[in-house]
Amino acid sequence: CLGTWFGNRISIIKRGNSCSISNGVDVKEWKFVLLLIFQILCYSVKLKRIMEVATARGVENNLSKCIYYYNNMQKVTTIKIDWFSSSLTACLEICAMAGFVCVCLLAQYLLLKRKKSRLLLLVVLNCLVAFIGGATSGGRGGSVQIIVAFFSAYLILYQRMYGWRKSIPLEKMLLIGGGLLVIVILFLKSITWIGRTEVRMVGRYLSNYIGAQIFNLDYRINMVTFEGSTIFGQETFFPLVEKIAGWLDISKWANYHVGCASVYAAGYNTGNVQAA
Numbered sequence: 001c002l003g004t005w006f007g008n009r010i011s012i013i014k015r016g017n018s019c020s021i022s023n024g025v026d027v028k029e030w031k032f033v034l035l036l037i038f039q040i041l042c043y044s045v046k047l048k049r050i051m052e053v054a055t056a057r058g059v060e061n062n063l064s065k066c067i068y069y070y071n072n073m074q075k076v077t078t079i080k081i082d083w084f085s086s087s088l089t090a091c092l093e094i095c096a097m098a099g100f101v102c103v104c105l106l107a108q109y110l111l112l113k114r115k116k117s118r119l120l121l122l123v124v125l126n127c128l129v130a131f132i133g134g135a136t137s138g139g140r141g142g143s144v145q146i147i148v149a150f151f152s153a154y155l156i157l158y159q160r161m162y163g164w165r166k167s168i169p170l171e172k173m174l175l176i177g178g179g180l181l182v183i184v185i186l187f188l189k190s191i192t193w194i195g196r197t198e199v200r201m202v203g204r205y206l207s208n209y210i211g212a213q214i215f216n217l218d219y220r221i222n223m224v225t226f227e228g229s230t231i232f233g234q235e236t237f238f239p240l241v242e243k244i245a246g247w248l249d250i251s252k253w254a255n256y257h258v259g260c261a262s263v264y265a266a267g268y269n270t271g272n273v274q275a276a
Contacts, residue, residue, distance in 0.1 A: 027105065032122035035098055036129060042091045043133045046084065050136075053083055071138020096142065099130025103150040111157050151176075212270040216263045 047063065054066035073081060084092070106123045127146070134142025231253060233241055238256070245253035263270050 029119055029122060032119070032126055035102075036122065036126050038091075039095045039098065039126065039129045039133060042088070042095050043129070043136055045088060046092060046136055049084055049088070053081060057081075067136065067138045074137070095130065095133055099127065099133070099146050100149050102126040102130060103146055104153040107150055107154040107157055111154070111161055212263075212265075215265060216270055219263050219265075 050070045051063065051066045054069045055061050059066055059069045102123055106127055109120055109123060131143050131146050134146055229235060231241065241253055242255065
């Protein structure tokens with residue numbers, strides 16, 4: 001609600017009856033340099049903290065294994081560990097938001113074919129750090145969001161610039177296709193970087209990420225004994241429920257885990273889906 005309230009008060013510069021993507025003011029290079037340093041520093045401190053806490057709890061002094069342990073503790077168990085200070089958490093949130101801003105700027109600069117190569121390089125580096133930073137929690141959801149945001153921004157700005165009167169050139173389509181192929185390869189390779197088991201059945205692994213969600217949701221909805229929420233917002237608002245329950249000293253809801261057991265189809269694990 002607050003985001004919408006502020007967003008409605010942001011004025012968009014217009015020329016005549018159209019809104020051009022070239023109306024904006026260029027961001028100064030030094031700001032991108034500061035943001036790059038800030039991101040690298042925050043993610044470095046985050047990884048250092050993960051290593052310290054994980055090794056103190058008996059995990060091998062290995063970055064991949066420590067990241068896996070952190071991800072596992074966050075998603076699977078209900079054990080509460082003070083991983084980060086409130087100030088570091090706030091800084092990491094800023095980094096995450098900055099990544100989305102940078103990919104939108106990158107889409108704009110590519111469409112406008114900006115000649116300032118140093119400025120473009122700084123934007124690309126910031127996007128790259130944001131992409132890598134998205135995987136420092138042991139999952140790749142944050143990194144995927146950065147990629148989706150870039151393509152979404154590119155298509156929206158392309159429509160504003162050309163109104164779909166001009167098709168995307170073949171060489172750009174090939175470049176995008178090549179980029180997507182690289183992303184898929186990195187997606188498969190990165191699983192070992194964050195401490196998980198190496199992928200041996202690529203087709204089945206990709207099919208899980210592409211289509212298993214619908215199957216899992218259908219399976220969950222049609223269960224004979226459907227498990228519903230026992231408190232309002234149990235799944236949707238679970239961070240808020242935990243926080244309020246902690247303040248009110250309600251132990252049952254102050255520390256509980258969201259999720260359910262994995263679903264299987266034809267003997268294969270298709271992941272899980274949270275209860276409604």
